[in-house]
Structures are given as C-alpha cells and as structure tokens.
Amino acid sequence: MKAMILAAGRGERMRPLTDTVPKPLLEAGGKPLIVWHIERLARAGVRELVINHAHLGAQIEHALGTGSRYGVTIAYSPEGQALETAGGIAKALPLLGTDPFLVVNGDIHTDVDFGALVRVALGGAPPALAHLVLVDNPAHNPDGDFAFDGPYATDTGMPRYTFSGVGIYRPELFAGIVPGTRAKLAPLLITAMRERRVTAERHRGYWLDVGTPARLAELDRHLRMPPIV
Numbered sequence: 001m002k003a004m005i006l007a008a009g010r011g012e013r014m015r016p017l018t019d020t021v022p023k024p025l026l027e028a029g030g031k032p033l034i035v036w037h038i039e040r041l042a043r044a045g046v047r048e049l050v051i052n053h054a055h056l057g058a059q060i061e062h063a064l065g066t067g068s069r070y071g072v073t074i075a076y077s078p079e080g081q082a083l084e085t086a087g088g089i090a091k092a093l094p095l096l097g098t099d100p101f102l103v104v105n106g107d108i109h110t111d112v113d114f115g116a117l118v119r120v121a122l123g124g125a126p127p128a129l130a131h132l133v134l135v136d137n138p139a140h141n142p143d144g145d146f147a148f149d150g151p152y153a154t155d156t157g158m159p160r161y162t163f164s165g166v167g168i169y170r171p172e173l174f175a176g177i178v179p180g181t182r183a184k185l186a187p188l189l190i191t192a193m194r195e196r197r198v199t200a201e202r203h204r205g206y207w208l209d210v211g212t213p214a215r216l217a218e219l220d221r222h223l224r225m226p227p228i229v
Contacts, residue, residue, distance in 0.1 A: 029223025044114035105165030134161035153200035
C-alpha cells in the first residue's frame, strides 16, 4: 500500500515559526515532524510515499530528497496554493494509483500502528470508500467530528470522536473532484457515511494535533521524556 503525507498547509497558527520554515519541517524530539511519520511508515513496510506541498515546498523537497536515506521512495505533488485535503489528494491520484492508500496529516504525531492499518480491508457491498482512525476529543475540539454505528462511521449520534487525520481511502472517493481545484474532505466523507461506506476504529494511544507553538513544545517534551522501564 502507498501512503500520502499531507504537508501543504500554511500553518497560520504556528506563525511566526512557519514564516520561514514549512510546518512539516518544524522539529520536536530532535527531528522534523514529517520525518517521524516517514520513519514509522518505513518500519511498517510502507515504502512508496507521496508528499504534497505548497508553502515553502521547495524546502521540503530539499530536506527529504528521494527518501532513500529513510528506506523509502518519495514522489512530490506540488500545489502552488494549497488545495485543501480532498483537493490535494485528488491532484495526487496519478501518483497514488488505483488501489486503496493510506493518508496521514503531516501536522499530527501519533503511535497509531500503521502496519496494522494497512492490512485493513475496505470490504462491504458496495465496498467501503474510507476507513478512519478516530481519537478521544482533545480540548480544542470538545464536540468531536464523527460517531460510530457498529463498524461504520456516522455524522450523527453520540458519543462523538475526533478524526485523527489518519485514514485509508479508495481513489473512487475523490472521483468527482477536478484535479487542481480546492476541495474539503469532510463533505465527501459525510456523503459516503450516509451510504454506509465509511468504517472506523478508535485509537486509544498517543495522538496530538501539533497545530500551535504550545503544542509543538508539548510534543517536544513528550518525545524527550526517558522511556518508562
């Protein structure tokens, strides 16, 4: 399975840090945020990566290169101006192929088991278009995003959980988006949910949306803590 790391956001809430450095290259625990993802994906056996970029994107390509030093190959999908999540994925579809693929937001940190996730089968009749990883609601998103209806995700019902930014998708989910146009992911997911074509799982481990300087500092402290023996 291929994976895409979303790295095109401007990082407005991270300013002034992101005025000169793209958010995925901000460091925590001694390495850039995006490198944590790349290394964990490589350990999970995911070797073919696609990374989109916009703001200061040349810095990302220069820093990561072909990916060979991490044991992966990286293809880049430059956007010029960020196309939102679904728009960015739609533009990158020629690089991702026709099989289901994993997508990870570049501005989160998590211990989600990517190895287990890539073995998830998008089954059903008709088959699921997406499988989402949901987490308990953080303080900045207390109302959550989606709920569960058995194995399915739904935009109604309680309790609600927060979408982690980690999911598996079929290319068909993005078929209606003209490549190069801006499009949000949530409307596509909600439409598919109402057709019972989105499954989900709850992750109870570590997850952090690294959206502000304070949360970046929080992650840095977490990563530098000595392991519990």
